[in-house]
Amino acid sequence: EDKVVQSPLSLVVHEGDTVTLNCSYEVTNFRSLLWYKQEKKAPTFLFMLTSSGIEKKSGRLSSILDKKELFSILNITATQTGDSAVYLCAGPQGGSEKLVFGKGTKLTVNP
Amino acid sequence: NAGVTQTPKFQVLKTGQSMTLQCAQDMNHEYMSWYRQDPGMGLRLIHYSVGAGITDQGEVPNGYNVSRSTTEDFPLRLLSAAPSQTSVYFCASSTSGHNEQFFGPGTRLTVL
Numbered sequence: 131e132d133k134v135v136q137s138p139l140s141l142v143v144h145e146g147d148t149v150t151l152n153c154s155y156e157v158t159n160f161r162s163l164l165w166y167k168q169e170k171k172a173p174t175f176l177f178m179l180t181s182s183g184i185e186k187k188s189g190r191l192s193s194i195l196d197k198k199e200l201f202s203i204l205n206i207t208a209t210q211t212g213d214s215a216v217y218l219c220a221g222p223q224g225g226s227e228k229l230v231f232g233k234g235t236k237l238t239v240n241p
Numbered sequence: 242n243a244g245v246t247q248t249p250k251f252q253v254l255k256t257g258q259s260m261t262l263q264c265a266q267d268m269n270h271e272y273m274s275w276y277r278q279d280p281g282m283g284l285r286l287i288h289y290s291v292g293a294g295i296t297d298q299g300e301v302p303n304g305y306n307v308s309r310s311t312t313e314d315f316p317l318r319l320l321s322a323a324p325s326q327t328s329v330y331f332c333a334s335s336t337s338g339h340n341e342q343f344f345g346p347g348t349r350l351t352v353l
Contacts, residue, residue, distance in 0.1 A: 139281075162339040172331055172344035173284070218283060220342075227272060227291050227338030228299055233283040 136219050136232035143209055144240050151204040151235045153219030163202050165193055166218040168234070173218055176204070209239045243267055247332050247345035254322040254352045262317040262348050264332030272335045273315040274342070277301065277328040284331065289338065290315055322352045 137152045155163055162180045166173035177186040179195035179202060186193050190209075195202045206213055216234040223230055248263045266273065274289035276299075286299030290309040304326060306318040315334075319326060329349050333342040 136283075164341065172346055173342075175341045175343075178341055220284075222339040227289060228286055228297075229274065229289075229338045229342065230286065230300065231276075231284040233281060 134219055134221055134230055134232035136217075136235050138235060139233065140236040140238070142238045142240065145209060145211060147209050147239075148205065148207045149209060149237060151206075151217050151219075151237070153202045153204070153232060155200045155202065155219070155221045157200065157221055158224035160197065160200060160224070161222055163195055163200075164220045164229075165202070165204050166220065168216045168218055169214075176217075206237075209237075211239050211241055213237060214239045245332055245334050245343050245345035247330075247348050249348060250346065252348060252350050254319075254350065256323060256352060258322050260319050260322065262319075262330055262332075262350075264315045264317065264345060265313050266315075266334040266343070267313065268334060268343065269312060270334035270336055270343070271312065272337050272340075273309065274299070274333050274335075274338070275305070275307065275315070275317045276331045276333065277326075278331060278347075279328050287317065287330075291338070319350075324352045326350065327352045 135154045164178050165176040177193045184195040190207045192205045216236050218234045220231040245266045271292045275287040276284040285301045288307040290296045332345040335342045
């Protein structure tokens with residue numbers, strides 16, 4: 131069965147550190163991989179990676195997709211306390227419209 | 242443009258009661274879905290719909306029913322609530338299951 135596995139499950143850093151969050155995505159028919167940020171409310175969209183768009187960047191956040199290995203990383207540079215959140219990775223199950231999420235990485239940025 | 246709206250925001254039920262969680266979107270999205278979120282479990286797909294009149298099961302469909310009579314609305318029904326259904330429920334909509342999902346604010350449900 132297709133699945134999305136994120137690591138680490140939790141991470142504690144200090145302000146100014148750079149962090150890398152991992153997402154491995156086992157799927158039979160790759161179409162896209164999505165990243166979300168969730169604070170104490172609904173998830174908010176960060177990036178969508180596809181075969182034609184394997185690198186995305188927005189400010190201090192960037193994401194890369196290794197389409198061959200179906201592995202993605204989310205990088206956050208110069209972390210701030212406002213980056214503290216759960217970061218979720220998701221992908222559609224191969225051949226279907228079912229979007230499946232990983233369990234998330236809980237990032238805590240201490241001042 | 243309200244986006245995705247959910248009602249109620251909070252609900253407490255007794256075991257065995259039934260209720261409907263409401264979800265509506267005004268973006269003319271064909272794809273709508275329901276997720277539940279439990280501590281440490283990420284978001285788990287309950288049911289989804291690719292258009293009016295079409296629904297399908299997600300990862301954890303047992304104990305829940307859905308219907309999609311219009312493009313705008315996608316209600317989730319709990320037939321006989323159980324404590325295991327205590328969770329936060331999110332509704333989402335999109336153009337498809339592999340594009341950006343727009344989430345509602347969530348409903349926090351407690352079953353006693």
